[in-house]
Structures are given as C-alpha cells and as structure tokens.
Amino acid sequence: METDIRFTHRDLVEKCKTGHASSQYQLYSLYVDAMYNIGMRMLGNKEDAEDIVQDSFVDAFKNLARFKYESTFGAWLKRIVVNKSINHLKAKKVPVVPMDEHEFHLHDEPPEQMEEVEIKKVKVGIERLPIGYKQILSLYLIEGYDHIEIGEILGISTSTSKSQYHRAKKKLVEIISEL
Structure with missing residues (x-):
C-alpha cells in the first residue's frame, strides 16, 4: 500500500505545531539537504549556507502557527531560506x-x-x-x-x-x- 506523502508531511507539520520534538527532527531530516543546496547556490559558502539553513528551520518551527497550507511546507521553507540568503548577502554587501x-x-x-x-x-x-x-x-x-x-x-x-x-x-x- 502506497503512503500519501502529503498526508505524512501535513501530519508531521501538525505534530510539530504542538512541539513534538521527534516530528520536528523528521521534518528537518526530510528537507535539510534540499535547503542546504539552495543556500549553497545562493551564497556560495558552506558555512554561510549551513547558518542560513539552521536559522531558517528555527524560524519555520517558531512560526508554524502561521503556516496555513497555502503551499507545501517545502515551498514555504524554501521561501524562508531564499529570503534569509538574500538578506544575508545584502547585509554583507560582499x-x-x-x-x-x-x-x-x-x-x-x-x-x-x-x-x-x-x-x-x-x-x-x-x-x-x-x-x-x-x-x-x-x-x-x-x-x-x-x-x-x-x-x-x-x-x-x-x-x-x-x-x-x-x-x-x-x-x-x-x-x-x-x-
């Protein structure tokens, strides 16, 4: 029997909203590599990309109550990573x-x-x-x-x-x- 991934992700997000730590870790594990790749493409620096990804997950978990499933969790998180990367570049003015x-x-x-x-x-x-x-x-x-x-x-x-x-x-x- 095939599992509906959208239901699984939504279920994980809902558990995360209640502070369920292992669900947060599962959600993190599902998306960390993709978000890191985005950070690397945007910033071109391993350390900066790692910092941005960590900050993005912290912000995402803090603001999960505002996530209303208007997009996928991955798209929402990607937007956070991209915005943080752009802000980081603007702040550094490299x-x-x-x-x-x-x-x-x-x-x-x-x-x-x-x-x-x-x-x-x-x-x-x-x-x-x-x-x-x-x-x-x-x-x-x-x-x-x-x-x-x-x-x-x-x-x-x-x-x-x-x-x-x-x-x-x-x-x-x-x-x-x-x-």
Missing part, C-alpha cells in the same frame, strides 16, 4: 570578486571531457556575474521561481526581474565567450 583568468584548451581535451570543460565555464561565468544578475538567474533557472515571485522576493517589479534576467543571460554569454 562584492563579487572575479576569479583568476583560466585558459581552457579545448583542442587538447579528449571529446568526452569537452562537455565537462563547458560545464566548468558556465559555473565560472555564473560566479563572475554581478550579484544581482546571479540572484535572478539562480532564482529563475535553478530554483524555478517565476518573475512575479522573484519580484516579490527581491522587492522589484516583474518587468525589472525579466529585464535583469535577460541582461544576466547576455552577460553570462559574454563572460563564457571570453573564457
């Missing part, structure tokens, strides 16, 4: 420092390694993007938010999100072509 120039000699690479080199170029290119472009690209392409949601998260208009996304893609292509 400039994006370009990495040292790397030369890739594609003609020296065997054909099966060419794809790996291209993937590395994209990753390097994304790291070199200004933080605003990087955020929008990450939220749209990796996290799957639409431009309306990105606008709400970042406090910008939907059209600004769209135009920044297109500029980010254009800039990424420029960066990759220079590598």
